Amino acid sequence: MMKNKKQTRWLIICVGAGLLFSAEAYNFFSRSEVIKGVIFGVLAVVFYLLAFAYSKDKLK
Numbered sequence: 001m002m003k004n005k006k007q008t009r010w011l012i013i014c015v016g017a018g019l020l021f022s023a024e025a026y027n028f029f030s031r032s033e034v035i036k037g038v039i040f041g042v043l044a045v046v047f048y049l050l051a052f053a054y055s056k057d058k059l060k
Contacts (some may be wrong), residue, residue, distance in 0.1 A: 007054055014051035018044045 021044035028037035
């Protein structure tokens with residue numbers, strides 16, 4: 001469970017960044033720019049993993 005506002009804020013930031021990077025990855029893939037799509041997709045996954053770690057109290 002989230003213990004303080006700082007963790008909640010970072011969780012929201014990480015999920016928001018993940019969503020933005022996912023949208024950009026989709027945009028690049030739809031224009032057949034695979035390399036840029038993969039880069040933004042990987043960044044999205046990183047932010048989703050950070051959000052997951054924050055939600056499980058693995059990061060302080």
